[in-house]
Amino acid sequence: MLQTRIPALAAVTFTLASITGQVMGDTRSWDEIVTEARGEQVFFNAWGGSDVINDYLIWAADELSERYDIDLEHVKVGDTGDVVSRVLAERAAGRESGGSVDLVWINGENFRAMKDEGLLLDPWTDQLPNFELLDFDNKPTLTMDFSTPVDNMEAPWGMAQLTFMYDSARVDTPPDSMAELLAFAQDNPGRVTYPALPSFYGTTFLKQAMLELADDPDVFYQPADETDTDTALEPLWTFLDDLHALAWQQGRSFPQDAPQMKQMLNDGEIMLSLSFNPNDASNAILTGELPDTVRTYVHSSGTLGNTHFVAIPFNAQAPEAAMVVANFLMSPEAQARKADIEIWGDPTVLSMEKLSTEDQQRFADIERGPAGLNDEDLEAVLLEPHASWVPMLEDEWQRRYAR
Amino acid sequence: MVLELDRVTVSINNTPLFDPVTLRVEPGQVTTVMGPSGCGKSTLLAAIVGDLNPVFSLQGDVRLDDQSVLTLPMQRRRIGLLYQDDLLFPHMNVGQNLGFALASSLPRRERLARVEEYLALAGLEGYAERDVASLSGGQRARVSLLRTLMAEPRAVLLDEPFSKLDTAMRDQFRDWVFSTLQERAVPALQVTHDKEDCGDGPVYLIQEGRFA
Amino acid sequence: MVRRILRGFPPVTAAVFILPVVVGLVGTWLPAFGYLPVLGQTSLTLAHWQFLFEHPSVPTATRHTLVSAWGSTLLSLLLALTILALTWRSRTLRWLRRSLSGLLAIPHAAFAIGIVALLAPSGWIIKLLSPDLTGWELPPGFSLVRDPMALSLMAVLTLKETPFVIFMALAALQQLQVEKSLRMARSLGYSEFMAWRRIIIPQLLPMLRLPLFAVLAYGISVVDMAMIVGPSAPGTLAVLVDRWFNHPDIFRRLPGSAGATLLLLITVVSLMLWWLLEKLWLTWSRRAWSSGQRHTALSWFARPAEGFSLLLIGSALAAFAVLILWSFAFRWGFPDALPESWSTRFWGRGWTRLEQPFWLTLWTGLAAAVIGLVLVVGCLEHEVTLRRRRPGYTGPKLFWLIYVPLIVPQIAFLFGIQVVLVWFNLDGRWLTLLWSHLMFVVPYLFLSLSGPYRSFDDRYARQAMLLRGNEWCPLWRVKWPMLLRPLCYVTALGFAVSLAQYLPTQYVGSGRFATLTTETVSIAGGGDRRLVGVYALIQWLLPMVIYTLALLVPAWFFRHRQGMKLQG
The missing domain is CATH 3.40.190.10 (Periplasmic binding protein-like II)
Known part of the structure; x- marks a missing residue:
């Protein structure tokens, strides 16, 4: 719709x-x-x-x-x-x-x-x-x-779309949704994370989770002050609370940025990384930054694009x-x-x-490239939510997790 | 050239360190002012060259050939001063140390000739290229006097120049200094606390501020 | 003539450096209270302070700042004193002293990057130990760097500041008669360690006050190192403020200004507290002096002291080594002790990108160092002439002002300066950039040159003046050549200070100027590690080369002069 x-x-x-x-x-x-x-x-x-x-x-x-x-x-x-x-x-x-x-x-x-x-x-x-x-x-x-x-x-x-990476030598099946990501973190404690806000990548990860977890994502396309934000965001914070308990450094520290996560993926410090460029992983394999067993994936319900x-x-x-x-x-x-x-x-x-x-x-x-995705995989694009949600997410995230 | 001190004294906080000094040094003559340490004799020399510590002040007049030097700034009085330390410049060799006292307009060849000529006065021929750190104490002292003479000063002041040398070398060096000064007919004023350092010239004493 | 020229130096130097700080501070205070016409904000309000104090990250960020700044200042003082007291007269101190200039020249950012590459969960140390000793096939879940308590930031700052404290302490100790005091204490039956604690350190501490103020203030306001090794959620207060100053929501600059002013207040209170603690300690130690205690169990420190010196030099060497490895690596996964495959292409690519920043850094650094040298030598020479002309003159009274740029947190006035510069259309110009570097180069030059310059035996210069009947010649041909070694050394130091400037380059340069430091910091967080290695090494090597030249040039000039040989 x-x-x-x-x-x-x-x-x-x-x-x-x-x-x-x-x-x-x-x-x-x-x-x-x-x-x-x-x-x-x-x-x-x-x-x-x-x-x-x-x-x-x-x-x-x-x-x-x-x-x-x-x-x-x-x-x-x-x-x-x-x-x-x-x-x-x-x-x-x-x-x-x-x-x-x-x-x-x-x-x-x-x-x-x-x-x-x-x-x-x-x-x-x-x-x-x-x-x-x-x-x-x-x-x-x-x-x-x-x-x-x-x-x-x-x-x-140019175009950007949120894509995830994993090392196929270490992970058989990557998660297909935020719910599966939580289950994945349960199986691999300490090996999942995302960049700290206000990094753009961190905000995007939150927006992706927010859209995926909500019963009615439509509210996020309206200005934030027109809805009951507490109710709308509740699934997100519950999800993050659960995720952080299982995350890298127990969610007390976060990487600064997605490129840093790429390095951590290379070292096996974490199992999943993210990027805004579907070809990022292929490029990194060619330059030796990532092992050639790295693959990319998107959630089947679509990921944010811009x-x-x-x-x-x-x-x-x-x-x-x-x-x-x-x-x-x-x-x-x-x-x-x-x-x-x-x-x-x-x-x-x-x-x-x-x-x-x-x-x-x-x-x-x-x-x-070796880790590239087909055009069909990338077809499911989620549109960015209304801009007023971003400061709301940043402030609330900071209040909850960066204090 | 004649050096005259006319009722000269140095005071601190308006209190004179010693009675006013009046004396006259003839060319080639070495006049000695003797006194214990701390009586103000080094301060007197500093006052004459114009290098007085500002806590002191100078009264009286200092004249060279009847002309007062006190109105001139330090660098234009053209009075040489030798300390007990030779103060040879460690970053220059012997020749450069001596050549430093020559005007920079002098051509190189002439400059080298002058340096050699002066070195000969001290029996140090061929030493121009030597590092000053490689010289013996006596040699350094001699180079130091040569350097002062090289600037052709109108008068030379000696501030305990022999006190750091060992006794054997001391007599020899003193004789050489006095004869060299005499040869060049430069008036010289020496301060010392040691009787042995007095030459044939007049000797004045400062004792408890009294001048004799 | 000379005197007339020299007379101009202190006021010019002070005006050039103090005025901007004042202007910058006011330019930061006004926005903190809501006045920033650039954004159409002209009404005075406390709302931004409210925002600041209600912001969830501020209390923790402030704690991080206090922990890292106070912790590193105390630790580096303790470490420096321990090393000095316990290795005095030993060979350890001699080689530490020799490597000191090398340690001082290391840019903060490059050092921090190297330490992270060593200590991170997937860093070299854990790679070397894994999996044989640790059994880890994957990097461990804990992290020694970027820890949420800011302890790693504190440790890295300590490692970086200790050589500076030792350097300043050595200069101060030259003025104290250490040997004499030690002999006296020994004859009274005191152990060497107690002699230091009871006699030398109480004299030394007041002399170290200014350098320690600089260390403390630096720790409070540092941004580049805090971004590299500091905690992430939240960062230190300075990082938070820097982020607000660069926030996409431009109105964040207002609470940013309030935050910068808060940093200033924290600094002022910290410095006062330090001063108070110093006084208390001195009073206490004077009382303890009469207690007659002659030995202490603390003497067992003697052994670790050697270890501490080793730690200082070893950490720098190891950081350097891991950067070299990364810069030549192609694939390097966990837990390989060494890269799997090698490549030199990152040096080629790194150099292509750093060529312009390299030259800019070089020229700016050299210009700042040389101009700074002229200003500082002018001021010091002026002091010499005053000392000889004014009865009872003991030294310039207002000259502590020159240290103001070191003690006021950079971020507390740079934004204000930027606002004013933009107003006058002077931002983003090379000359303003150069001047902003000079603000920090000059105090460091003054701090390190005043010792050797003031202790020069001026009878040489006066003898030269009598011989030559000229005022310039003694300076050019005698005094300055004799001081060539310290002059070259502080020029290199000035260069290193200019090179390490991150915030001034960003703010005053309006982002127009890419130096080795801004480039390195910008990719340090998440750039390709092999390239980060190349960047950090180039940033590291340039000041090293300049330092080496500064040592070699006088050595070559005076190769035949025994009297000019380095003592000690």
């Missing part, structure tokens, strides 16, 4: 946004924008914690410099929240143009904060030629970013060049390279049907 309703809603917002885009819009042609972009420098503020991603951006920078004469500088950010506050501070200081950020890798809460504060460039993504190739039909999260309408103010870059985007702040120094970069990042060539597990393994935002045969071949050529 949800899966049908949300795309419809998104489509409405999408149309509205494209209309406003045209009304307010920029009348320049794409060629004019590309010409203006020449010789510009683009400060791309993007999380710098992953080597494969950093390497991918080095490749992108080389290509952009060659094709468009654009100098792409990857500003490695630890936390995108930093970028939001920087842009905000710039506006407060009256810096209406010439800002320090040209392009930012963003989604979810940070996008909502920037959009609400009016820190983003007016709708622009529909001007990009590659906008036509996006897979709006099958990927509702392209227009609905964690329950915030995208309104063409950020350009899709899209990550790039956005341009209102005061960017080189907005045209930033648009060219965004368009390049969405191009079939760049997307196919990004989807290659030997490079990064980040799923594409493009629709195969809309691509030329040649471009389709690029994707078909990508080898599915």
Whole structure:
């Protein structure tokens, strides 16, 4: 029911946004924008914690410099929240143009904060030629970013879906649901955990459990203050209380992040890890970070999925060049390279049907890694709950477990 | 060059350490001021070169060839001072220590010639490249005086320069110092607590603040 | 001329370093009470303090902070004194003294990463013991690092701070006549250990007050090490505050400011308490002095003291070794004692990524060290001229101000500075970054150079002045060359201090500047361990190279000068 309703809603917002885009819009042609972009420098503020991603951006920078004469500088950010506050501070200081950020890798809460504060460039993504190739039909999260309408103010870059990993040398059958996870923890005490909140991964794990365990998950798609949150969340806290008693360090300590869990999985310190990238495990096997017996799985009732985007702040120094970069990042060539597990393994935002045969071949050529999942496995996507649940979960989790 | 002290005394908190001193040192002459430790004789020398600790103050006048030096800053008085420690610069060799006292505008060749010339005065020919740490105590003392003379001072003050040397070397070195100073016709004022260190020149005594 | 130039140094130095702290503090206090126009907040309120005190994580986070900071300060003092007292005159102390500069140069982050790689449940030590000795086929369920009591953070801080305390104590001991006191005590029938406890330590403690204040304040406000080895749920107060300052919900910066101010209060109270404890202990020990007790059972400590020194050096070496292993590993599973397969590709990849940060770190560090050196030498030389001109001048009265940046928790004023810099459009520039590093480089330079500089026999300089009739020449050609060894050494120290700066680089640099430290910390938590190994090693090796140069350059210059040989 949800899966049908949300795309419809998104489509409405999408149309509205494209209309406003045209009304307010920029009348320049794409060629004019590309010409203006020449010789510009683009400060791309993007999380710098992953080597494969950093390497991918080095490749992108080389290509952009060659094709468009654009100098792409990857500003490695630890936390995108930093970028939001920087842009905000710039506006407060009256810096209406010439800002320090040209392009930012963003989604979810940070996008909502920037959009609400009016820190983003007016709708622009529909001007990009590659906008036509996006897979709006099958990927509702392209227009609905964690329950915030995208309104063409950020350009899709890649897809994410909560996936779990296990080592088949140590585990025969991984759990298929949160209920089974609890049973699994009973059989393997001390070998199950999840990242501490406010880590994004930790929050996602909680949201996944919250949606799976609730009798009526629909309430989570409404603002949190419209329901009796205590009742709605009760199954979640009961579940976590039980889980923590059986968890790694008896639930008194948590890993910081999913990458740390990957290391712990490698060592056998824990039995299950999680990731937002279905190809993460395959990639880690290729780089020797995980043993080749590691496999991935998703819960059959579906796991949370979302899209990550790039956005341009209102005061960017080189907005045209930033648009060219965004368009390049969405191009079939760049997307196919990004989807290659030997490079990064980040799923594409493009629709195969809309691509030329040649471009389709690029994707078909990508080898599915040893731990990869089929498209069918990944079809059951749960949409992100309403954003107001996140602070509620974080605060309550902290109150209960981080004191 | 003649060094004159005209009613000179050093006081602390307006209390003079000794009676005012008036004396005249002729070129080449070594005049000695003798007194027990702590009577203020080293302070007197520091006052003359302009290196007085600020708790003290100087009264009277110090003149070189009838010109007062007290208005000049320390570095322009051109008075040499030898301590009981030789204060040779440990990071320089013998030649560099001596050459330090020469103006930097002097060409290298000339500089080396001067250094050798002075070393010859002390029988230390060929020592220019030696590390100062490898010299004997007597040799160091001689290099130290040579270095002071090299700067062509208008007068030389000696602050117990012999007290750290052992007796055998002491007499020999003292004679050499006095004759060298005489040769170069530099007025010299020595302070010491040891009678043996007095040369042929005049000797003054400070005893319990009295000057004789 | 010289005097006129020198006169400018103390006010410039103080203004450049004190003013920002004051501005930064005010810039943090105002938001704590609700005033932050940048976010449209202009009404004064106590709501953020309420948020802070009602936040469920704050009490435990505060406990973590107190445990780790107080614990590490007390332990490192105890460890340092024990080592000094019991290895005095022994060969152990001589080689410890020699390795001291190496230990001091280790960046905090790299050291913490190495320790985690050693002590984690799947760390090298357990791997070496498993499964033969432990029977563990899988890593054990308990953890020696990131423990929920913050004890591991305390231990790692202790290991890192003890060499600093020993270093400062050695400098202070030079001014005390240790040998004489010991001889006297022995003739009165006191054991060596009691002589230290009753005579030397009571004199030493007041001299160590400032360095210990710095250690205590550092422990309270440290973020990078606390993120790497500290507890996770919740972290220390400083980590919590840092997280609020970077929270996606930008209004968290307001309670963040309140939290930063709370950290400041904790520091102030802690320092006062320390001072009080020191006084109490001194009074008590003076009373005990007359009790006449000449021996103590505590002497059995003598043996462990050697073990303690070994622990300091051994932990650094082991951390270094495990980082080397990781950086060349390809597959390394549990419980293999050594990697299953090897690869050099991570060095190649690590270097590609660290090349730019490397050069930035190098130039910033060198610039900060050299500028800091000029400022500090200028101030100290000015002090020398004052001492010689003003009757009764004993030293600068207001100069303790220069230590303010070391004693005020960084996080308590950096946010305020960031706000002000953004306001004037000065954030994210290299010069402001350099200046923010100088704020911390200068006090450390002052702390370590003032000893040797003040104890220089200035008769050499005055003799040179008489010989040369010039004011500069004695400095350039005599005094500073003779002090070349300490000057080079503190330059290297200044470099290491600049390199280790994490928070200033983040806040003042507006995230624009990636240094070896920010890069290493950013991947330390969960990055690929082989790459983390490479990062940490590069971060570790750079200051080592600079230190080695700082030792070799004077050694080479003075290779033919017996009189300039290192003593001891």
